[in-house]
Amino acid sequence: MTATAPAERSKPAQRQADIAEYVVSQGSVSATDLAEQFGVSLMTIHRDLDELERQGVVRKHRGGVSAQPSSVFESNVSFRLRATLTEKQALAAHARTLVEPGMAVMLDDSTSTLELAKLLVEGIAPLTVVTNFLETIKLLAGRPGIRLLALGGEYHPTHDSFLGVPCIEAVEALRVDLLFASTSALAHGYAYHQEQEIVLVKRAMMHAAQRSVLLADHTKLGRVALHRLAPLRDFDLVLTDNKASDQALAEMRELGVRHEVVT
Structure with missing residues (x-):
């Protein structure tokens, strides 16, 4: 027994x-x-x-x-790793063209930037990569030519990333050339996210970067979430895919949001 x-x-x-x-x-x-x-x-x-x-x-x-996901619930990382994978890969391939050897690049804990990380493993050395996403840390750890800075904090299994005050303080101590980030909802000229802790870390990352690029596949356009992250115009560039609605693209044009559609 x-x-x-x-x-x-x-x-x-x-x-x-x-x-x-x-x-x-x-x-x-x-x-x-x-x-x-x-x-x-x-x-x-x-x-x-x-x-x-x-x-x-x-x-x-x-x-x-x-x-x-809903307006108050961010889907688990397991679901996000599967969702709109083809679109995320297209966004990542375009984002890869913005990265040059010698840069310091910050990647948030999104599955969109994970696809970009997969393209950074060779061909752009030397490169410094800063991230709080455990999947990206495991992917890039020990890769030749990549100097990896892992942002600490409290581990959140739902996101498979490190968040909280220690993470924000670590971000604030750095200055990078480029931030690549994503979020769960874009509408009315703003980026949104369901969780306050995620919003605070992403804002700190934006402040630590000379330029910020937002990767947002078409499923995120025209949606809102509980917390407003930042105006889309605060990003130097918004990348979306060719399934984005005409209405969403027209809204960004009218608001002066610099954006590109990736095919």
Whole structure:
């Protein structure tokens, strides 16, 4: 009995991990479908979803659950790593042309800039890269020609990054040539994000950079979130993809936001 107890205790945790993976792959799913998919009761599914919501992996809504962002909920990094990947890669390829050897470049904790980091691993040495995103840190650590500065702080598993006062203070002690950043929503001439801690770090990064470039695929345009990050005109350049709506592009033109559409 003693030998089987740990395995028994691990079952809910394993099921919750499997549920999280399934929801992330589907984007949104009903609680009934989850109960059928995993062969458990609706009551059990709701308990599992309550725990996953507490962890910030998903958000519950009437009748179901979603990994997709809302105005107050930033999706988990696992979902963001999968979302609009082709568009993010196109934005990253264009952003790569702005980077020159000898530069100091700061990358925020977005999955858009992670795609850019993948393009920096060779061909632009020497290069200094500053980031608070653990995925980017692991990617660039030990790469020849790259001097890596990892920004510390409190680790947030939902974002797989370091945030908080220590991170902001580390950013404020630096001055870089270029910042590449992304955010979850752009509308009415402003960039928005759901979480205050993320906003504060991104603002500090903007102040630490001589030039700031915002990478925003078309799914982020015309959306707002709880916290206003900064006017889009505070960015030297906004990059979006060719699926951006005519309305969103016209709005940026009217507001004098410098932007480019990447094909």
